[in-house]
Amino acid sequence: MIRKIFMIFLVSMFLICISVSLMAQTKNILMIIASQNFRDEELLKPKEIFEKHGFKVVIASSSLSVSSGMLGAKVKPDILINNLDLKDYKAVVFVGGVGAKEYFNNPVALKIARDAMKQNKVVAAICIAPRILSEAGILKGKKATVWKSEAEALKSKGAIYTGADVEIDGNIVTASGPHAAENFGYTIIKMLK
Numbered sequence: 001m002i003r004k005i006f007m008i009f010l011v012s013m014f015l016i017c018i019s020v021s022l023m024a025q026t027k028n029i030l031m032i033i034a035s036q037n038f039r040d041e042e043l044l045k046p047k048e049i050f051e052k053h054g055f056k057v058v059i060a061s062s063s064l065s066v067s068s069g070m071l072g073a074k075v076k077p078d079i080l081i082n083n084l085d086l087k088d089y090k091a092v093v094f095v096g097g098v099g100a101k102e103y104f105n106n107p108v109a110l111k112i113a114r115d116a117m118k119q120n121k122v123v124a125a126i127c128i129a130p131r132i133l134s135e136a137g138i139l140k141g142k143k144a145t146v147w148k149s150e151a152e153a154l155k156s157k158g159a160i161y162t163g164a165d166v167e168i169d170g171n172i173v174t175a176s177g178p179h180a181a182e183n184f185g186y187t188i189i190k191m192l193k
Helices: 002-025 040-052 098-103 107-118 130-135 148-156 178-192
Strands: 028-032 056-061 091-094 122-126 166-169 172-175
Touching (some): 028 040, 040 056, 040 178, 091 130, 098 130, 107 122, 107 130, 130 148, 172 178
Parallel strands (some): 028 056, 028 091, 122 172
Antiparallel strands (some): 166 172
16 A cells, blocks of 8 residues: 555646746746847847746757847857757747847748747747747737838838737737837746736
8 A cells, every 4th residue: 555655646746846847847938039230238138037936948040149239238158940840839939139130031930930839839029029920920910119210111011000019919018119118028937827
């Protein structure tokens, strides 16, 4: 009898360990930055918020070289966008800044956005980066916001441009620029809880 209870205890502990391990794997947020000229606060502020709420942030880019932000931040990406496995992440966040233009027509970045949407991940973009989502075709018929210079590009791909600081439509979050970075981060957290 004691042996049976002990075996049940061991099996239960094993299952708990596996559950905790699986939950830890899904507590990752992927943030994609440009190889150069990302917008500092659009990366750093949401990242701080995500980590404060227990999420691990993985930074991806088209290069593993140190990337410089527009305001001088230096960041070494963890992984190349070509080497991602989306099942490892609960959310995919495209960071803005003038360098984000490198992803407007990048087939890998566009596929990441489309696949994340298909897998029901939270898909987010700030500043000019919502243009990546529109080029991927996932903003058609969706409410979205973006830095004003890209508003017409979003509309031309069928997005419903609102001009709000932060916009949510389904599992998509868009934000208009650095002034909205904190609200953007907290909005993503609310959607993940």
